Amino acid sequence: MLMSMDTHLLRTFVAVLEHRSFSRAASALGYTQSAVSQHIAALEADLGARLLERRPVAPTPAGTRLMEHAPALLLRLDAARADIARLPDARPARLTLACSPAALTPAVAQALAQLHTATRLLDAEVRLLARESVLEDVLTARADLGLVDGVAAPSDPLPLPDLGPTTTRAAAEQPLAVLFPAGHPLARRRSVRLTDLTQARWIDAPDTAVPLDRLRAVCRTDGFRPRIRHRGTDLHGLASLTAADLGLTALPLPLAATFPGITAVPVEEPRLVHRTELIHTAHPTATAQQLADLIPRHGEAAS
Known part of the structure; x- marks a missing residue:
């Protein structure tokens, strides 16, 4: 039954398919090759289906179907852990902003400068990432806020994947x-x-x-x-x-x-x-919310 699945086994399964090798997956995960083999065998026993062909390493039809779900399932679990870790927000004033390259505009830079002036921000980091990585970093608390860009019809939202409880709004x-x-x-x-x-x-x-x-x-x-x-x-x-x-x-x-x-x-x-959209979790940190409030909404002039 999927709900009882051990997430460690699922991560091992994903790693084996990503590396197409039991030994390389073991090296990446810090396990022995024997432990990786045991994880896959336990997962196959849990699901009652053979998931991998061993020589060469390749997914069976059941493995292919599981791989369609596994990355999103693991990301949702990481997002849940990160959301819980944010409570209570007693950390010093720090901020990590993840942006796709074209989303880092002068208005965003100005908002960061205003945040520095208005708060005792001890540490700020701006990461330029591929669009898909921006959303993942926000969901897993590697970033407090995200800005992602793309094309859409006027006033339409960007077609972003639904991978967790996030809030989005137009920034430009x-x-x-x-x-x-x-x-x-x-x-x-x-x-x-x-x-x-x-x-x-x-x-x-x-x-x-x-x-x-x-x-x-x-x-x-x-x-x-x-x-x-x-x-x-x-x-x-x-x-x-x-x-x-x-x-x-x-x-x-x-x-x-x-x-x-x-x-x-x-x-x-x-x-x-x-179109550029601002992304944050349902419960952003106080510092992240301050920056979000300083980034102009679409149609507003930068102050």
């Missing part, structure tokens, strides 16, 4: 732009339609720019194929690749306009905006 909506090298023929246009660019050369940069699979979804096409892939959170490096004519990318217009060697052209169709 900005025009979306396509970045072209300065000499590109389309760089002279006042606006572009994404549907006209489905066969152009693109940079696949899901951690920084608008993910190409999101562009495919909103344009209902299988285009937007990458010429080059960019991994990490370096926006300036991504802009340099675009300036060198290695591919197009999509970013919020105010940010895109700051990079040398490129021209940012607003997206006319489909009607999309670059």
Whole structure:
């Protein structure tokens, strides 16, 4: 029965499949290989189904089905532990803010500066992470607040996964732009339609720019194929690749306009905006709530 499942066994199962090896999973978890084998055998006995093929390591149909649930189950458990650990909030004034790269705007920096002035903040940390990691860090208390960006129709929320009791609100909506090298023929246009660019050369940069699979979804096409892939959170490096004519990318217009060697052209169709949302748990720390109150809501001017 799933509710009686030992989470240690489930974590071992996930590690074995992630590493595709009992020995590498044992090394990553700090167990012996024999202990890992015992964990998998105990989990299979608990569920009454064979979960893994041993040579080579691969999931059985039952293992594949369990893997569809396991990461979300473990994340919810970590989030519950973190939520309980926050009570009572008697810690010194410390703050960790997790942001996807394009979500760290001047308004957010100004809010942090105001927090420092208004409180005796002993320690503050800002982490630039991939979008998926921002939500995980907030849920598991590795971050007190999160800011994540993406594209949506005007006034629509971002399509974030439901992984725990979180509160979200709009922090900003900005025009979306396509970045072209300065000499590109389309760089002279006042606006572009994404549907006209489905066969152009693109940079696949899901951690920084608008993910190409999101562009495919909103344009209902299988285009937007990458010429080059960019991994990490370096926006300036991504802009340099675009300036060198290695591919197009999509970013919020105010940010895109700051990079040398490129021209940012607003997206006319489909009607999309670059949206930033603030994320925190249902019971944020007092310091986190103070910062959340200082970050302007969409439609408000920064004070």
